[in-house]
Amino acid sequence: MPENNLQEAEALREFIGEENESFFETLHRYRELMVRYSCAVREVRTKFEVLNEELTYHAGRNPIESIVSRIKEPMSIAGKLKRMGKPLTVASISENLNDVAGIRVICSFIDDIYRVAEMLSRQDDITVVAVKDYIKKPKLNGYRSYHMIVEVPVFFSDSKKIMRVEIQLRTVAMDFWASLEHNMKYKKTGADRPEIAAELKSCAEVIAATDARMQNVRMRIEALEKEIR
Ligand code: 0O2
Numbered sequence: 001m002p003e004n005n006l007q008e009a010e011a012l013r014e015f016i017g018e019e020n021e022s023f024f025e026t027l028h029r030y031r032e033l034m035v036r037y038s039c040a041v042r043e044v045r046t047k048f049e050v051l052n053e054e055l056t057y058h059a060g061r062n063p064i065e066s067i068v069s070r071i072k073e074p075m076s077i078a079g080k081l082k083r084m085g086k087p088l089t090v091a092s093i094s095e096n097l098n099d100v101a102g103i104r105v106i107c108s109f110i111d112d113i114y115r116v117a118e119m120l121s122r123q124d125d126i127t128v129v130a131v132k133d134y135i136k137k138p139k140l141n142g143y144r145s146y147h148m149i150v151e152v153p154v155f156f157s158d159s160k161k162i163m164r165v166e167i168q169l170r171t172v173a174m175d176f177w178a179s180l181e182h183n184m185k186y187k188k189t190g191a192d193r194p195e196i197a198a199e200l201k202s203c204a205e206v207i208a209a210t211d212a213r214m215q216n217v218r219m220r221i222e223a224l225e226k227e228i229r
Contacts, residue, residue, distance in 0.1 A: 029090045034071055037101040039154045040163035041069045047126075048105055051119050063112035065172055069103045098129070098149045099166035106175050109215045110135065113146050113169040120150070120167075127151040129164065135174075141197060142204025143178060145170040173207045173214075 045067055052064040072080075077100065081088055086096045093100060107113045113135065121128050132147040146169040151162050170178065181200055 026090060030074075030093075033090055033093060034100075036154060036156070036161055036163055037071050037165075039156075040152055040165050041071065041101045041103060043152050043154055044101075044103055044120075044150065044165045044167065045069055047120060047123065048103070048116065051116055055116075061108070063107055063109070063116055065106045065108055067103060067105050069101075072097070072100045072102065094164070098164050101163065101165040102168070103165060104168045104170070104175070107169060107171055109218060110171060110211055111215060113171065117146055117148060117167075117169055121148075125153055127162075135170075138204070138208070140201075141181070142201040143181070144174045144204065144208060145178065171211050173211045177204050177207050 048064060048067055052062055056062040077093060077097065078088055080097060081092055084096060086092050105113075105116065107116065120126055127150060129149040129151055130147075131149075134143055134145045134147065138144045148167040148169070150165055150167060152165060154161050154163050177200075181204075184200075
């Protein structure tokens with residue numbers, strides 16, 4: 001732990017008082033776990049950045065438009081554990097949740113998603129725990145994305161930890177829909193009314209069709225370029 005974190009931990013221990021040592025221990029272990037998740041996110045993010053740089057060099061276009069990552073907020077962690085009926089303990093977090101560390105990879109085209117997902121899966125320090133293909137099988141509301149849960153080893157000063165990371169891969173267009181739909185659902189008012197749900201689903205279908213057409217245009221351009229060469 002860096003010196004300033006150690007000092008902060010000591011100050012916190014003093015503030016909490018000896019009689020509340022178990023509370024301090026819990027906080028300390030929680031923060032330590034979050035540091036581990038944050039390092040795991042960095043490892044996986046770097047892997048995607050490396051793939052993107054190499055593929056851009058060879059193909060002259062970037063398959064990844066952007067990458068965002070986050071560590072789940074304490075309230076969301078507690079809320080999810082409660083919904084699952086699991087204990088609210090630090091150990092329970094890594095035992096029961098797969099999405100504390102999350103990375104969203106926004107790709108240019110649908111085939112880029114499968115390409116980079118496959119390349120990541122082939123790396124020998126990555127274990128794919130689960131895949132949900134909401135592109136081939138969209139959710140009923142129209143949501144599309146390719147989800148993976150992977151395990152990655154992270155080397156710390158005195159140990160190696162296997163950490164789980166949730167990866168969501170989607171196109172710019174899928175991300176546009178999911179972000180707006182998420183915001184509207186979050187604000188609630190009328191979001192689950194049948195006519196609103198139907199309209200959102202219809203938008204998702206238009207977007208999916210446009211994604212397919214854009215990929216087709218790119219492939220036609222690539223074919224024409226090959227003919228000219
Ligand atoms: P947040 O705030 O984005 O993290 P599991 O984790 O496998 O036990 P879960 O959580 O249903 O079960 O997994 P799933 O289906 O893979 O979905 C996880 C995440 O995908 C969600 O995380 C969202 O980020 C995204 N997602 C799934 N369905 C939808 C959807 O219908 N609309 C939008 N906009 N996003 C969706 P969280 O934890 O719900 O939220």
